[in-house]
Amino acid sequence: VKILRFYPAWWRARYEEEMQAVLDQHQVTLRTRINLLRGALDAWLFIRRTGMTPQRHRGRFHHAWVLAIPSVFVVAHFLVQILYYGDDSSLSGQVAAMGVVAWAALCLTTGFQLRQVATTKVAAAAGLRTGLIAWALAWVLGESLFLLGMAGLYQWASPGLISPAPDPAIALRWLVLPYALLRLLLTAVAGGLLGSGLALVGWKFGKWVGQFEIVMRRRDRPSTTGT
Amino acid sequence: MDAGPHQSKLKDLGRFSEPALLILASLAGGPKHGYAIMQDVARFHGTRLEPGTLYGALARLEPQGWIAPQALQGRRRPYRLTKEGANVLRSHVSVMQSVISTALDRLAPSTRSSR
Numbered sequence: 001v002k003i004l005r006f007y008p009a010w011w012r013a014r015y016e017e018e019m020q021a022v023l024d025q026h027q028v029t030l031r032t033r034i035n036l037l038r039g040a041l042d043a044w045l046f047i048r049r050t051g052m053t054p055q056r057h058r059g060r061f062h063h064a065w066v067l068a069i070p071s072v073f074v075v076a077h078f079l080v081q082i083l084y085y086g087d088d089s090s091l092s093g094q095v096a097a098m099g100v101v102a103w104a105a106l107c108l109t110t111g112f113q114l115r116q117v118a119t120t121k122v123a124a125a126a127g128l129r130t131g132l133i134a135w136a137l138a139w140v141l142g143e144s145l146f147l148l149g150m151a152g153l154y155q156w157a158s159p160g161l162i163s164p165a166p167d168p169a170i171a172l173r174w175l176v177l178p179y180a181l182l183r184l185l186l187t188a189v190a191g192g193l194l195g196s197g198l199a200l201v202g203w204k205f206g207k208w209v210g211q212f213e214i215v216m217r218r219r220d221r222p223s224t225t226g227t
Numbered sequence: 228m229d230a231g232p233h234q235s236k237l238k239d240l241g242r243f244s245e246p247a248l249l250i251l252a253s254l255a256g257g258p259k260h261g262y263a264i265m266q267d268v269a270r271f272h273g274t275r276l277e278p279g280t281l282y283g284a285l286a287r288l289e290p291q292g293w294i295a296p297q298a299l300q301g302r303r304r305p306y307r308l309t310k311e312g313a314n315v316l317r318s319h320v321s322v323m324q325s326v327i328s329t330a331l332d333r334l335a336p337s338t339r340s341s342r
Contacts, residue, residue: 015282021302022261022278032277039279043286119299207298 003033006040013126017119067130069106070138073099078145099138103191104198107131111199115206123203124196131195136188143180236291237319246276246284247293251308251316254294260303261285288312 004016004023026032077095084091110130114123240247253259253267265276285306288294293312297305308316 011286015286017299017302018261018304019278019282022265022281025262026265026278032279035277035279037279039283042279042283115298119302 003036003040006037007043011043013122017122066106067134068137070099070103070134071141073102074138074142075145078142103131103134103138103195106134107195107198108202108205110195111202111204112206112209114199114203115209120200120203123199127199127202128192128196130199132188132192135191135195136184139184139187139191143184237315240284240287243280243284243287246280247288248316248319249274249276250281250284250288250306251293251312251319254306254308255313255316258297258305258307260300260305262303264306 004012004019007016023032073095077092077099080092080095107127107130110126111123114126237244237247249268249272250264252271253264256267259267261278261281265278265281268274268276285294289296289306291311292309293315294306295309297307
């Protein structure tokens with residue numbers, strides 16, 4: 001039933017699959033279609049009117065800034081490179097690795113959060129979104145810092161790190177090259193696909209953890225359903 | 228038990244308060260997925276809940292903590308009544324019971340006198 005497309009995205013992520021399962025068994029009449037249209041309108045007004053959101057609706061971080069966590073490590077990595085340039089310190093590599101770990105943790109968490117409510121498709125899509133945005137953000141930031149370095153911005157801090165002859169034109173030419181955009185695209189796609197895979201791992205792990213939750217609920221059941 | 232707060236909470240659901248009550252009553256018999264709830268409600272109440280109404284009510288009951296979703300079974304997701312949901316249902320039913328018994332008591336003499 002195409003009317004489900006009229007529901008808001010958060011609603012569809014949470015209820016579309018099961019609503020579709022109900023509609024497959026239900027005799028869809030004109031009354032059903034009108035009811036669904038009314039339901040779609042209600043869903044759009046739902047949060048504004050009631051201030052409520054389904055507690056189990058997850059898969060999207062409540063705060064978008066968490067997607068920038070890997071980018072923090074990119075900045076830290078760059079600072080370490082400047083401050084410890086010439087040293088044999090492995091700190092720079094460790095910071096970079098921590099950034100990758102933070103990114104992977106974001107993707108895994110995205111999948112894990114969806115353990116109760118999502119299908120494989122929804123978990124994979126959420127992981128794709130998280131992985132792609134977080135990775136692309138970090139990549140753009142890293143490349144920007146690199147370009148600024150090529151433009152000679154950090155010479156005062158570490159003269160040996162970058163070209164001794166600052167040339168902003170190099171950075172500008174490099175930036176507008178289609179090659180840079182292609183790299184960004186490929187990086188984002190790779191990040192998205194890897195993120196999707198990691199989210200599925202997190203989701204599967206969440207399902208496994210969920211078995212224990214079900215056992216705990218069974219203990220609770222006699223007192224909850226008894227009338 | 229104080230039925231007041233539960234009563235007002237259920238009424239806060241607006242046009243979904245009646246479907247919500249029917250869903251709570253259905254889930255009191257054990258966890259059910261959407262279509263099973265629709266069938267159960269049709270059986271004990273005669274009301275044919277439409278999917279838009281059913282999920283509108285489920286989406287309101289869930290954040291209240293009165294029902295809880297369980298793991299997907301294929302494409303279906305069963306819901307179960309929580310302890311809080313059972314309390315809401317119990318208090319609402321006790322009020323309804325009081326209304327019914329009062330109405331029956333008061334109707335009885337008038338029925339006798341009309342004969």
